Amino acid sequence: DAKTTQPPSMDCAEGRAANLPCNHSTISGNEYVYWYRQIHSQGPQYIIHGLKNNETNEMASLIITEDRKSSTLILPHATLRDTAVYYCIVRDNSGNTPLVFGKGTRLSVIA
């Protein structure tokens, strides 16, 4: 079962920042927060992951609260091509647990 809670859907105006929240109140100390997205039946695409520090790459930023019970994925300047289902997943890196997808958040970027 997924260990995360995400809103089912969100809208964002094109060019604005998209902030996607995720609650993971039962996260363990060795579990990472991963974000993936799936654009209309394509294969899911890795976006970013982090343990406790905030992370940034060319696609997005990940802000993790100090207690690690929630996080926010930020797409700084959303475009129409960012319309997708975004999945927040917690997983340890021991390899003993597979990547389990929940229902995610359907982000619609509107012109």
Added chain:
Amino acid sequence: DSGVTQTPKHLITATGQRVTLRCSPRSGDLSVYWYQQSLDQGLQFLIQYYNGEERAKGNILERFSAQQFPDLHSELNLSSLELGDSALYFCASSVAFAGELFFGEGSRLTVL
């Protein structure tokens, strides 16, 4: 392009038949994962292999089986197909048995 190749892209078959889906992981990746995505179930983890050995198993039906070959490619065999097996089947790979997964574009199976 993730570097993960899945064939065939589309497959239409009849109930009771058997099909094989093939996955070639990214160069250097030792782990292969299989996922099923149907309209009402979302992305479901089926099974993971690491360097030829089964590493983790999800809700994979007994009618389904998989293996990873010495050249690291993997095959998912689906037998005694039912209408409900119609779905997108994704393969993913990773360098080790954890970390970032790279997904293929999927094989769309339609069972009539």
